[in-house]
Amino acid sequence: MQVFKAYFKVMRGCAMPLVINLSVFVGLAVLFASVAPDALPDGFDPVKSPVAVINRDGDGEIAQGLVDYLSQVCRLVQYPDDVDKLQDALFHRMVEYIAIIPEGFSNAFMSGEECAIQKVIVPNSTSSHYVDMSINKFLNTVNLYRQYVKPVSPAGLIAAVIDDLSVDVPVTLETGRGMSEDDRPGHSYYYRYCAYGLLAMVTMGISSIMMAFNRPDLLLRNWASPLPRRSISVQLALGHGVFALGCWAILMLLGLVLHGRALISSGVAGLYALNTLVFAAVCTAIGFVVGNSVKSTGAQAGAVNIIALGMSFLGGVFVPQSAMSKQVLAVGKFLPSYWFVRANDAISGISVFTLERLSPILSSILIQLGFAVAILSVTLLISKDRPMSSI
């Protein structure tokens, strides 16, 4: 295992660019972890908006029924029927909606005459729409009962309507499908950026080693030794594997440190790990290509940067795929980073582990694996029978 042992000694000599890349990645990861939320919205809690109701209809049963209903779905704030005080309350957001029930509203409503509830709202506020919806729902239902359930007393009608509207339907909130970028949890971003981290570190490390062992005179010296060429290649491949696994393990560990609790509760840590591991294999293959292609460290640094940044941008690592044009996405599909991000985004949104939900993730991972095998095969084919005279 002389070559394998030397592998990591040689790696020590190329450690500086790796440490720089890792530092940049860790810095970015920590920064984003502190900004992006880790938990997805996984339930619904109705918000009770502060509403002031000015009931000028007095004891009108419909008006009173509406007030009772609103007291269930909103937070009723008591204010006197004073325009100045009501405007002050609205200005200071003490209330977000003022509903004014006009005098004679109940009678007019029951007799089917046109009547309306006046409102004063905070412009463009979401809560005002919500209150509107609640009022409309109540009045429409009352109207429905009035028209089709006869004979009915206003008191019985209100009781029936409030009873109907109090029925809840259990809803299971399934997150993930069509999730917007803003909804993604922090660990999704972290693992997405892992693509850049792996590309920069694994590609740089492996290409450095390949360049060192591919120096023509060193090749000759190795080939002149009693160690078979196959054994040298196997030991180098083993070194590449251990190095890529090491980089992967560092990033996984960092992911656990930054997002551990959310990852464990979401149950997707294993899928992230698998996706990232396969992408590490792709990076190993790319590093192998670079190491076998370039001759100088300057060219190597250039190639690694172009590949890492280019694949990250075109694959949707830095810019979300949803924000990319069709043309760029079409190009991106020919890059493993695109499929990595696609799998990553699908993993971040998954909450139900069914075959249907897992299959797009697994197919993206398989495509990445295909890229790794294809890149490695082509490189091996080219370099396998490299004539000695070519060195």
Add this chain to the structure above:
Amino acid sequence: MLIRVANLVKRYGDLLALDHFNLEVREGEIVGLLGPNGSGKTTAINCIPTLLKYDKGTVEVFGRPMEPNAYDIKRNIGIVLQNVAVFDELRVEENVDYFCGLYVEDARMRRRLVDEAIDFVGLGQFRKFYPRKLSGGLLRRLNIACGIAHKPKLLILDEPTVAVDPQRRNSILEGIRELNRQGTTVLYTSHYMEEVEQLCTRVVIMDQGKTLATGTTEELKAMIGRGETINVEIYMLDPDDLEQIRCLPNVAQAHYSDDRLTVHFDGGTYNLLDLLDYLKQRDIPFSRVYSEQPTLNDVFLEITGRHLRD
């Protein structure tokens, strides 16, 4: 016979690098492969351990055909390449240990061999240095240490002393002699004829991929049938005296120009005494006298019409 190369042909496209090249190296010899730059020395050296594929011919090492997968033969060969072949990322001792480890698996023995090799090339105080911190000469010495650490039975050195200072060069040559005394057979290429003359028990002169002549230094010099050349600075020499000098024993040629008498001899042992006796008898005043022995360059010149370092 340790190495037997017969009718080796190697082409690089249209260029014929080795043209039916022949070489034989016997056990215990230090054979020098001498030729000008581009004569095919390195190509020949690289073909022997199958680092280069050749087009035609046979190579036998230790009496067996040399194949790329003849690992048991390779285990007994040490190679010091023309260019420095070490890892820039490894320290001096790590480099020697790495290359020694390709041949020797036993860790304890390897440690001992590495120490011996480092001491042998005088890099003891630079063990922890990275190659980029070493001068050109020190790098060359590291290159040699990497090739000899495993104590090979056959050592192939391809111009190992290029850029090494004269003092260290002598010590390296002495080291190679010592290795040879310990039983290592050496094949040594160089275009420095002085080195080859000083070191090698047998010399193979090659040019344009062909073996031109083989033999000991003396045998090669004898081939050209020319002895020493004596130069004498004389202020004035009468033409009659020049004629008389031409009649002295063993004189092949004699000519006088620019106050200098040059006499070429074709053998003999007391040529200088004979010449000086004549000058004394004739009372011819002279100042400086110096004698030149024929060199391998003269041999090369005689064979090819060119100088070795053309």
